[in-house]
Amino acid sequence: MTTPFYVSPQQAMADRAEYARKGIARGRSVVVLQYADGILFVAENPSRALHKVSEIYDRIAFAAVGKYNEFENLRIGGVRYADLRGYTYDRDDVTARGLANVYAQTLGTIFSSAAEKPYEVELIVAEVGDGPEDDQIYRLPHDGSIVDEHGSVAVGGNADQISSYLDQRHVDGMTLAEALKLAVESLARDSNGGERSLTAEQLEVAVLDRTRPQQRKFKRMLGSQLTRLLEQESASADADSEADSDSETSAEESSETEE
Numbered sequence: 001m002t003t004p005f006y007v008s009p010q011q012a013m014a015d016r017a018e019y020a021r022k023g024i025a026r027g028r029s030v031v032v033l034q035y036a037d038g039i040l041f042v043a044e045n046p047s048r049a050l051h052k053v054s055e056i057y058d059r060i061a062f063a064a065v066g067k068y069n070e071f072e073n074l075r076i077g078g079v080r081y082a083d084l085r086g087y088t089y090d091r092d093d094v095t096a097r098g099l100a101n102v103y104a105q106t107l108g109t110i111f112s113s114a115a116e117k118p119y120e121v122e123l124i125v126a127e128v129g130d131g132p133e134d135d136q137i138y139r140l141p142h143d144g145s146i147v148d149e150h151g152s153v154a155v156g157g158n159a160d161q162i163s164s165y166l167d168q169r170h171v172d173g174m175t176l177a178e179a180l181k182l183a184v185e186s187l188a189r190d191s192n193g194g195e196r197s198l199t200a201e202q203l204e205v206a207v208l209d210r211t212r213p214q215q216r217k218f219k220r221m222l223g224s225q226l227t228r229l230l231e232q233e234s235a236s237a238d239a240d241s242e243a244d245s246d247s248e249t250s251a252e253e254s255s256e257t258e259e
Helices: 009-025 068-088 096-112 159-169 176-188 223-258
Strands: 030-035 038-044 053-057 060-066 121-127 136-140 147-149 152-155 203-209 218-221
Touching (some): 030 060, 030 159, 038 060, 038 176, 053 068, 060 152, 060 203, 068 096, 068 121, 096 121, 096 136, 121 152, 152 159
Antiparallel strands (some): 030 152, 038 203, 121 136
16 A cells, blocks of 8 residues: 655645746736726736626726636626625625625635635725725735735736836826826836837726716726827827927027027
8 A cells, every 4th residue: 555645734835826826927917006086907908808807896896817717707706796795785885895805715715725726816806985095906816815905006927027117106196098108018018128019909998987977987998098098198208208308409509508
């Protein structure tokens, strides 16, 4: 009779975590950041059928990276939880915090179970409030822990590099066009420090807009509207560059006149 192969619990958990992290890192990144009127979601996703960003409830949205079938199951479960709680109690009782706790329990149970492989997913649950100080953003890694984020957050792909870029440049009170420009710039940076060009067709963009008069604050930015926003910020940047150039030229001419 052969002796069963023994693996310590610590090593088993480390191997499962490494397996999940590698699966998540293979996916394209998603960026979530606050702007003056709400919360912006931007994902590099050329598919128009398989969404990484979705609405959960009136003021709550969901973003994910990793294996599509796994995070889609979680999204559907979140929608059912929110609908049931809102119907049983009150719509205001459905919160991002409550939903994040449900996801944390599910992911934690799957991760610690030896009977199945861990989910290769990382989630973001966000809720827009009446003011920027009331916004909530929660990040849930594969092991079911909950991280309360503020300002900006990135998951999937080279998330560490993107998060560092966002932390250095994100400021409170940004307009939607400014926030979108920053998000696209961060996603366009590759792991070697180079930059790519991302078009509207390669992006999935949505917002939780607190200024919308409807009860549901989620809105996708599609087609001409998204293209306009990208061009608007690009034109603004070009105008600022020309103004700086004119200012430098005027300073040089003034210096020559004085001589």
